[in-house]
Amino acid sequence: MKKNIIRISxxxxxxxxxxxxSSCGGKQxxxxxxxxxxxxxxxxAFALYPLAVQWANDFQALHPGVxxxxxxxxxxxxxxxxxxQVVDFGMVSRELGEAEIANGxxxxxxxxxxxxxxxxxxxxxxxxxxxxxxxxxxxxxxxxTGKIKTWxxxxxxxNKTEVSVYTRSDAxxxxxxWALYLGKKQEDLLGTAxxxxxxxxxxxxxxxxxxxxxxxxxxxNIETGKPHDGLLVAPIDVNExxxxxxEEDFYATKEGVxxxxxxxxxxxxxxxxxxxxxxxxxxxxxxxxxxxxILTEGQAANEGxxxxxxxxxxxxxxxxKLGVK
Numbered sequence: 001m002k003k004n005i006i007r008i009s010x011x012x013x014x015x016x017x018x019x020x021x022s023s024c025g026g027k028q029x030x031x032x033x034x035x036x037x038x039x040x041x042x043x044x045a046f047a048l049y050p051l052a053v054q055w056a057n058d059f060q061a062l063h064p065g066v067x068x069x070x071x072x073x074x075x076x077x078x079x080x081x082x083x084x085q086v087v088d089f090g091m092v093s094r095e096l097g098e099a100e101i102a103n104g105x106x107x108x109x110x111x112x113x114x115x116x117x118x119x120x121x122x123x124x125x126x127x128x129x130x131x132x133x134x135x136x137x138x139x140x141x142x143x144x145t146g147k148i149k150t151w152x153x154x155x156x157x158x159n160k161t162e163v164s165v166y167t168r169s170d171a172x173x174x175x176x177x178w179a180l181y182l183g184k185k186q187e188d189l190l191g192t193a194x195x196x197x198x199x200x201x202x203x204x205x206x207x208x209x210x211x212x213x214x215x216x217x218x219x220x221n222i223e224t225g226k227p228h229d230g231l232l233v234a235p236i237d238v239n240e241x242x243x244x245x246x247e248e249d250f251y252a253t254k255e256g257v258x259x260x261x262x263x264x265x266x267x268x269x270x271x272x273x274x275x276x277x278x279x280x281x282x283x284x285x286x287x288x289x290x291x292x293x294i295l296t297e298g299q300a301a302n303e304g305x306x307x308x309x310x311x312x313x314x315x316x317x318x319x320x321k322l323g324v325k
Contacts, residue, residue, distance in 0.1 A: 048092075051301065055294050096277065109318065168186070173272070222254075254306050
């Protein structure tokens, strides 16, 4: 399985120099003197990648003289690149650590999503699993202590099929957030380690006995709103009463999960804020304008991409950091 870093440079929508011509939305646009020009770069979390690409495309359509480069390689890469000032923004899908903040990391909350437990659609105890769900303690037994070995132990029957546990090999917000939900850190997670959200989803799709973890953007098809072929999301029995109650039964579509995150039925963590991180407050005018756009008009793209907009008070706090009213 190839484990390539995803990379995009949306050059079809931009023009790098003044007075050049760009086609956007079927119309020819000309960059004239005085318009916004420059380059912006982002790297990091797979969770934020699809939305960041949307923001980049939309911003470039408004400002054809701006070039935006977006690459995904995990939250660990994002924070490292940002602090090294290799990129303008690191995409980070977890809370910042004290050492990172002490090193100058400034986080701007730009979206909200969640990490979910993924299983193969041909799971050997699927009927019982969808009926009873999986509790946090059982997830601890699978991902942390290793005490739960079989699917029969999960659904409390005599099925002896061994559970194949998968986790992430790269330093990432998804695994760190999932581990936090289970009371530990990413390095404490057990299982076969796979690089990236796409790689982990693919591993679960190939293994009927698998359980893994994915950002909702990689568990669900953005066009259909349903889980990707071969994948399902294991329902969490939050109140631990041995069954999935109607208010806990929202995993069939991405829209259902998003609504559950909004109203608090899905636990936090693994629901979490997503951040753009810079080293210090940005000073480049083009970078500031891009972030300002994301914190204002750009929030409209969140829902269309299956994310949740950040509450206005958090957006206002971020704009205040930039000195924008």
